Amino acid sequence: MEHAGPITPAVAVPVRETQAHDAIDRSYHAALGSLTGGLSPMGLATAWFDWAAHLAGSPAKQAELHERAVANAAKAVQAAVSCPLHPASESCDAMAADKRFRDKEWQRAPYNLLAQWFLLTEDWWDAATRGVQGMAPRHAQIVNFATRQTLDMLAPSNYAATNPVVLDRTREEHGANLLRGLRNWMEDFARDAEGAPPETGGFKVGETLATTPGEVVYRNRLIELIRYRPTTESVQAEPLLIVPAWIMKYYILDLSAHNSMVRFLLDQGIEVYMISWLNPGEEDADLGLEDYVRLGIFDALEVIERAVPGQKIHAAGYCLGGTLLSIAAAAMARDGDARLASLTLLAAQVDFTEAGEITLFIDDSQVAFLEDIMAEQGYLKPDQMAGAFQMLRSNDLIWSRTIREYLLGERGSMNDLMAWNADATRMPARMHAEYLRKLFLENRLALGQYSVGGRPISLEDIEVPVFAVGTERDHVAPWRSAWKITRFADGENTFVLTSGGHNAGIVSEPGHPRRHFRAGPVPGHATDPDLWIKAHAVRDGSWWPEWTEWLERHSSERRHVEAAPLPSLCAAPGRYVFG
Structure with missing residues (x-):
């Protein structure tokens, strides 16, 4: 056979065309993200296909679900008959335990039957999306979560025609x-459409919020x-630097006078x-995580060092x-x-392997989707981040509000x-992408693979005393995840587990009713938080008093208050908080 000569490769796509095609994808994903709240439909579709394919190939699981459906139908019929006669029965107790159906009006027919059918339907779908052999565990969690969200939306309590209350x-x-509810909906719709600031009920930064007296003594980009x-008259020798999250306004720690952590300290x-x-804004898209370390924490430490030379600093x-x-x-x-004199971490994570259900929104598909959205905008909008957090507690944050404001008026x-929670912030594209990939997806910080200044760092090098706080009902940074700093830091570790959620558990001032906590040292590199609880x-x-006593024990002495040799650029709360 005559040799035909070298094989001609397929025509290479010029770089300029590839970049143009990438731009098309980015624009498409950004437009799609505006409809999905920033969530990737491709990642969800992959998980659903995995579930459907494996369930189709599992006849035993199908038989189990068929039996469960028949049993649940029998339970629903039995409950419809027995609940009016025996309201303390097990099935009726289960309905009353769900706060959506806790009002006495739900005990009437046919609403009690509706509630029972719904709860048993939830039970069936929970079983259907668990234990499907061969599924990727992450896909199973995503499908189960998505199914719960769909059913929460379809609950009879969410609709006027099926809610007896x-x-x-x-x-x-x-x-x-209903007329008041319509007016409320129209007001909210108009505010969202106009991009107007959210309603804060009369609370204003600098007037009723963030009012603790102070000065801005340094400003950079x-x-x-x-x-x-x-x-x-005197203060602890070592000052305290507080670093709030970049996804929130700082004044959650300086709310009203009665619950301001700053004022208490x-x-x-x-x-x-x-x-x-x-x-x-868009012009800040190039800011990365290392910029936040350098321009944020390192610059702040240098300024404080000028004010109190020779003193260590609590952070x-x-x-x-x-x-x-x-x-x-x-x-x-x-x-x-x-x-640094000490390190205090409030509802913070350094190891993201057990970061809770929020990890269901963070995978390669989702991060790539968000990267495309941010490439178009230069930042991530607050509502594109808030949707995921709201879905973690959809009954509390979405549907109960819908019933109260739009159906009950x-x-x-x-x-x-x-009011603080409504005052949301944006995140620059580069920084948020680095955070999601390097910390969340790849967990580089916990693995000792994260670099600062071109060289890797290790949490095990931290030898200063650590005071870590977790909250019992934290859906953002679960307390067992916050605990993990005690496995890494090589110094004296103290842990506090307090009641409340991610925000209310931290803003837990003395005198707040129904608050409790556990506190104590953690033995060197203890691995079981449940043993610590016991x-x-x-x-x-x-x-809070436990923390200030701990800070005092780790401070050297007291010093007289003197005016810090720093310029006053403007009065607190400053300018950036209004951005």
Whole structure:
């Protein structure tokens, strides 16, 4: 056979065309993301296909589900008959335990039957999306979660025609509640469409929120550093730097006068400095995680060092601010920088292997999708991040509000924490992509593979005392994940487990009713948090005094209050907080 000569490769696509095609994909994904709340439909479709294919090939599982369906139908019929006669029966108790059906109106027929059918349908789908042999475990979790979200949306409590509480109210008010609900919906829709700031119920930054007196003593491209005016004649020698998360406004720690952590610390004789992050725009898309370490934490430490030369500095980080502070502390330990006196981590994670259900929204498909969205915008919008967190508690954050405001026509009363939560921030594209990939997906920080300044850092180099706080009902940073810093840091570790969720558990001032906590040292590199729980009894009240006592034990002495040799650029709360 005659040799035909060298095989001609397929025509190479010029780089310019490839980039143009990438731009098309990015634009398409950005447009799609505006409809899906920033969630990747491709990742969800992959998980559903995995479930459907493996369920189709599992006849035993299908038979089990058929039997369960028949049994659940029998239970529903039995409950419809027995509940009116025996309201304390097991099936009726199960209905009453679900807060969606807790009102006495749900005990009437046919609404009790509707509620029973719904709960048993939830039970069947939960069984259908668990234990399907051969499925990828992550896909199984995603399908189970997505199914729960779909059923939560379809709950009979969410619709006027099937909610007896709404029907009774409508009869009593001759439909006035629905008219008020329509007006509430139209107001919310108009506010969203116009991009207007969210309703804060009269709470205003600098007037009713973030009012603790202080001055901005430093400003760069990324932060303002606030020094608060001491309220005592003497203070602990070591000042405290607080690093809030970059995804939130700092004043969650300086809300109203009665629940301001900053004000409480000042009254205990602690000099407090606070970082206030810039709310980034498109021009800040190039800011990366290392910029946040360098321009945020390292610059702040240098400024404080000028104010109190020769003194070490306590540092506390909240949520992602704690993660960032851990990175900075490990880098300082690697380089022999001994300026830190202690490290406090509030609901913060350094190991993301057990980061809770939020990890269901973080995989390669989702991150690639978000990267395309951010490449178009230069940042991630607040609502594109908030959707995932709301779905973690959809009954509390979405559907109960829908029923109250749009069906019953009742506007919920605003409090300071809700007003803060509505004051959302953006995240620059590069930084958020690095955070999702390097920390969440690849877990480089925990594995000792994360680099600062071109060299790897290790959490095990941290030898300063660590005070870590987790909250019992944290859906953002589960407390067992927050515990994990005690496995890495090589110094004295103390852990606190407090009641409440990610925000309310931290903003837990003395005098707050129904608060409790556990606190105590953690033996060197202990691995079982449940054993620690058994060894530490519940104590009533706020954990804040426990922390200030710990800070005092790890401080050297007290010093007289003197005016810090720093310029006052403007009064607190500064300018960046209004961005």
